[in-house]
Amino acid sequence: MSFDRLIERIEQTQNPTVAGLDPKLDYVPEYIRKKAFEKYGETLKGAAKALLEYNKGLIDALCDIVPAVKPQAAYYEMYGPAGMKALQKTQEYAREKGMFVITDGKRNDIGTTMEAYATAHLGKVKVGSKEYEPFIGDALTVNGYLGSDGIKPLLDICRENDKGIFVLAKTSNPSSGELQDRTIENMPVYEVMGKMCEGWGRELPGKYGYSGVGAVVGATYPEQIVYLREALPTTFFLIPGYGAQGAGAKDIAGAFDKNGLGGIVNSSRGIMCAYQKEKCDEHEYAQAARREAIRMRDDIMSVVGKIKLDK
Amino acid sequence: MSFDRLIERIEQTQNPTVAGLDPKLDYVPEYIRKKAFEKYGETLKGAAKALLEYNKGLIDALCDIVPAVKPQAAYYEMYGPAGMKALQKTQEYAREKGMFVITDGKRNDIGTTMEAYATAHLGKVKVGSKEYEPFIGDALTVNGYLGSDGIKPLLDICRENDKGIFVLAKTSNPSSGELQDRTIENMPVYEVMGKMCEGWGRELPGKYGYSGVGAVVGATYPEQIVYLREALPTTFFLIPGYGAQGAGAKDIAGAFDKNGLGGIVNSSRGIMCAYQKEKCDEHEYAQAARREAIRMRDDIMSVVGKIKLDK
Numbered sequence: 001m002s003f004d005r006l007i008e009r010i011e012q013t014q015n016p017t018v019a020g021l022d023p024k025l026d027y028v029p030e031y032i033r034k035k036a037f038e039k040y041g042e043t044l045k046g047a048a049k050a051l052l053e054y055n056k057g058l059i060d061a062l063c064d065i066v067p068a069v070k071p072q073a074a075y076y077e078m079y080g081p082a083g084m085k086a087l088q089k090t091q092e093y094a095r096e097k098g099m100f101v102i103t104d105g106k107r108n109d110i111g112t113t114m115e116a117y118a119t120a121h122l123g124k125v126k127v128g129s130k131e132y133e134p135f136i137g138d139a140l141t142v143n144g145y146l147g148s149d150g151i152k153p154l155l156d157i158c159r160e161n162d163k164g165i166f167v168l169a170k171t172s173n174p175s176s177g178e179l180q181d182r183t184i185e186n187m188p189v190y191e192v193m194g195k196m197c198e199g200w201g202r203e204l205p206g207k208y209g210y211s212g213v214g215a216v217v218g219a220t221y222p223e224q225i226v227y228l229r230e231a232l233p234t235t236f237f238l239i240p241g242y243g244a245q246g247a248g249a250k251d252i253a254g255a256f257d258k259n260g261l262g263g264i265v266n267s268s269r270g271i272m273c274a275y276q277k278e279k280c281d282e283h284e285y286a287q288a289a290r291r292e293a294i295r296m297r298d299d300i301m302s303v304v305g306k307i308k309l310d311k
Numbered sequence: 312m313s314f315d316r317l318i319e320r321i322e323q324t325q326n327p328t329v330a331g332l333d334p335k336l337d338y339v340p341e342y343i344r345k346k347a348f349e350k351y352g353e354t355l356k357g358a359a360k361a362l363l364e365y366n367k368g369l370i371d372a373l374c375d376i377v378p379a380v381k382p383q384a385a386y387y388e389m390y391g392p393a394g395m396k397a398l399q400k401t402q403e404y405a406r407e408k409g410m411f412v413i414t415d416g417k418r419n420d421i422g423t424t425m426e427a428y429a430t431a432h433l434g435k436v437k438v439g440s441k442e443y444e445p446f447i448g449d450a451l452t453v454n455g456y457l458g459s460d461g462i463k464p465l466l467d468i469c470r471e472n473d474k475g476i477f478v479l480a481k482t483s484n485p486s487s488g489e490l491q492d493r494t495i496e497n498m499p500v501y502e503v504m505g506k507m508c509e510g511w512g513r514e515l516p517g518k519y520g521y522s523g524v525g526a527v528v529g530a531t532y533p534e535q536i537v538y539l540r541e542a543l544p545t546t547f548f549l550i551p552g553y554g555a556q557g558a559g560a561k562d563i564a565g566a567f568d569k570n571g572l573g574g575i576v577n578s579s580r581g582i583m584c585a586y587q588k589e590k591c592d593e594h595e596y597a598q599a600a601r602r603e604a605i606r607m608r609d610d611i612m613s614v615v616g617k618i619k620l621d622k
Contacts, residue, residue, distance in 0.1 A: 081395040125389050144490070145455075172421075196490075
């Protein structure tokens with residue numbers, strides 16, 4: 001299943017991190033924006049072309065050392081259909097470069113509607129006698145608030161297309177506890193959700209002990225990471241909140257098993273805007289992103305140790 | 312705030328219903344599909360053009376008697392960027408025809424990312440010196456699993472642009488209880504979520520007693536509707552599950568206050584596919600939709616009574 005491919009990429013690169021591609025126009029170096037606006041005007045298309053150009057530079061600089069990218073759908077949707085095209089082209093470019101693509105859409109609905117989202121992001125859609133892949137993610141983040149009716153439509157499509165999902169469990173934001181930390185029969189909501197992931201995951205077993213149903217668990221809650229790693233032994237974690245949101249390598253250590261597997265840590269702004277933090281020439285934005293990705297990898301690997309595929 | 316405009320449209324039409332526009336290609340009459348494929352091929356663009364044509368016919372037939380449409384984003388996303396363009400054009404067409412547009416996206420995230428979704432669907436995005444409305448919904452459905460960090464970014468954008476949101480509380484599907492019915496300190500999760508809506512809604516008060524933060528409450532759970540109407544006096548309900556999912560007018564009666572306000576009931580397949588159920592000529596799909604919309608209106612109004620704007 002899908003996370004086997006992700007795990008193999010992580011082992012090859014010895015790097016359990018993912019670069020978030022959340023391109024606000026403000027993050028894009030001026031020379032790229034200017035070039036796009038000269039060609040397409042100050043239009044949604046112009047903005048979308050600038051995002052795509054920026055992303056391609058990042059992907060080129062990262063693809064041999066970082067196993068995966070995580071484009072955040074919101075930042076593309078914000079530029080309308082043209083923005084969604086930039087998402088699609090970004091995904092295609094990352095795939096060409098061998099990267100695993102996690103589409104961060106937090107999609108959720110039920111029945112045939114959830115099937116439509118699954119088709120959009122992980123499957124193939126029929127048009128007359130033809131078939132198309134609308135958006136080519138390898139995995140999609142989803143929200144499980146609606147229960148099994150919202151998740152089961154994804155599982156068949158994942159199985160058929162070798163894809164996976166990450167379900168929100170304990171998110172990285174300060175107010176995540178308003179619902180997620182409340183307890184149901186002495187079990188916090190995030191664990192109730194996590195246990196459902198373990199259940200759904202049984203339909204998508206993987207070679208390395210982790211199913212194709214992962215969970216989003218925030219780096220900003222280290223105790224919950226340790227607790228959930230124990231409680232959810234077959235659930236792979238997508239871990240946001242490193243860097244810009246304040247968490248460090250030590251906070252994340254609990255996510256990994258004795259083989260150094262079990263999670264992938266995201267950084268978006270930290271990598272994308274490294275050139276602003278370094279205050280280097282904006283033409284060097286991609287090299288700065290690579291330097292930050294290497295620093296982050298080394299930081300995380302200092303707590304993970306060697307990553308092995310022993311079963 | 313936004314739901315004042317919706318409530319006024321409901322009063323004008325004496326019809327508290329919304330037509331869901333969830334256009335699967337299978338629902339589209341063959342003559343429309345054929346025409347689109349002849350012009351654009353069996354492509355994502357061809358599919359998207361067929362959906363738009365179909366929607367326009369429905370909107371033309373419904374706009375004087377039904378106050379609102381609810382396009383479901385998933386069915387457009389499924390056809391890629393071209394599908395998203397059909398969503399945008401559908402929204403624009405419905406707005407031109409005076410309908411209130413509820414984008415059913417169930418979007419959710421935190422901070423600047425949620426702001427990006429809010430901008431995409433309810434706000435305006437800056438590109439250089441220009442401003443654009445990417446997708447022109449009057450309201451957006453959202454998922455509150457992430458807590459206040461996921462909702463607050465919407466409120467300012469709603470206030471500035473006279474828009475509203477509907478937060479998932481008790482969804483209409485059979486498995487919604489897996490999480491939503493579990494109890495936290497003797498209060499079901501759907502009520503915890505509803506109470507949060509009441510709180511968030513205080514920032515978007517309305518003229519008719521209902522705030523700009525509504526809740527999604529399934530027609531398939533009549534007892535919960537009655538209970539929540541009492542518990543959430545300022546929260547307007549978006550009610551899916553009528554018709555195809557099995558609920559009737561009696562099940563929904565509890566959603567309405569003494570002025571006949573308090574909720575809007577959705578039907579998607581029932582209206583869109585009325586021509587299939589009637590087995591009439593497919594060229595008459597729009598008239599069949601109108602007939603079903605009138606039948607539904609009369610059915611719902613039989614339990615609502617007259618709708619008044621008394622304060």
